[in-house]
Amino acid sequence: xxxxxxxxxxxxxxxxxxxxxxxxxxxxxxxxxxxxxxxxxxxxxxxxxxxxxxxxxxxxxxxxxxxxxxxxxxxxxxxxxxxxxxxxxxxxxxxxxxxxxxxxxxxxxxxxxxxxxxxxxxxxxxxxxxxxxxxxxxxxxxxxxxxxxxx
Numbered sequence: 001x002x003x004x005x006x007x008x009x010x011x012x013x014x015x016x017x018x019x020x021x022x023x024x025x026x027x028x029x030x031x032x033x034x035x036x037x038x039x040x041x042x043x044x045x046x047x048x049x050x051x052x053x054x055x056x057x058x059x060x061x062x063x064x065x066x067x068x069x070x071x072x073x074x075x076x077x078x079x080x081x082x083x084x085x086x087x088x089x090x091x092x093x094x095x096x097x098x099x100x101x102x103x104x105x106x107x108x109x110x111x112x113x114x115x116x117x118x119x120x121x122x123x124x125x126x127x128x129x130x131x132x133x134x135x136x137x138x139x140x141x142x143x144x145x146x147x148x149x150x151x
Contacts, residue, residue, distance in 0.1 A: 031086045033107045035114060039077045039093055042117040047077025051095035051118070055081065058088035058104055093118065 039048040056068035068090075071079040086107050091114070093101040098118035105114065 031110075032083045033086060033110055033112050034080065034082045035084055035089075035107065035112045036080045037071070037073070037078065037091075038113070038115045039073050039079075039095070040115065040117050041098075042119045047073070047075070048095050048098065048118055049073055049075045049077060051077070051093055051098075053079055053116075054092040054094070055084070056090040056092070057085075058090050062088075064090055091116070097121075 037053050039051045039053065040046065041048055051073045053071040053073065054068060055071070057065040059065045071081060073079045084107055088104050089107050090102065090104050093116050095118055097120070099121050101116055101118055105112075
């Protein structure tokens with residue numbers, strides 16, 4: 001019976017400590033930011049419409065946390081998100097016909113404008129394809145046979 005009372009006391013103390021810690025954390029107003037994204041083509045500065053802008057929170061250890069969400073750009077290549085908490089945010093942008101963009105941003109201001117420039121893919125090399133045949137050049141010049149020396 002005594003161990004049951006001790007267990008109850010211990011559980012009560014843990015609850016008080018946890019509640020006190022949580023209320024201390026709640027007293028601080030969590031800062032948040034409003035982020036506006038503009039996605040442009042790198043080669044001609046035209047907007048990229050319907051691009052996927054994916055936001056992933058990043059933990060203090062630098063690893064991507066679970067969760068996150070996706071936004072889509074409008075016809076002007078713009079999208080936005082409000083009320084994002086301060087801290088590191090990993091931003092990935094995907095659009096057909098462009099290289100995938102990825103970078104971490106430190107959200108530390110109430111308002112933030114981020115411009116992302118997408119590049120076209122570069123030519124890729126493959127070990128499975130034969131290189132294009134090069135045109136053959138003229139055969140190397142031949143030297144005429146040496147004349148016999150008089151003896």
